[in-house]
Amino acid sequence: MDRQQILDLYQWSDGTCFRHPAEGAQPTIHLKTIRPTAGGLQDVRACQTCVLELEIQHAATAAAESAPYSPGHVVRDLDE
Template sequence: MDRGEILSLYKWATANCFRCAKTNTNATLLAEITPPAGDRYEVRVCERCVLELEQERRRYAERTGRKCAPGRLGRREP
């Protein structure tokens, strides 16, 4: 799968990247955090970080003999 195909698997909005701190960029929702105070925070990552995280997931899957499908960052694996 190429870069564009992987990125098309995610929904994008303008936000700040939690991982690299890039501001006002295309970012996708990775997680939501609700601390005890009750405020809700979104953890978003930019396109570059999504591609890096997808590559890390793929390498881990290869090392451990697991299957890996792009587009599942932030989702629980079965």
């Protein structure tokens, strides 16, 4: 799959990437909601660049473990 095909597997909405907050609002996916020790809830969102990097890491991990890999499951994998 090419870059755009992988990105098309996700639902995007404007938000702030947890790794690139200085970039401001940009297309992101919701990765997880966390409860900071200071209280409240905080959504963790990732931009397209970060999602592609996470996909590369998942593919490498799957290959190292001789496990199957298919893109589009970064969020599900984080919750497992």
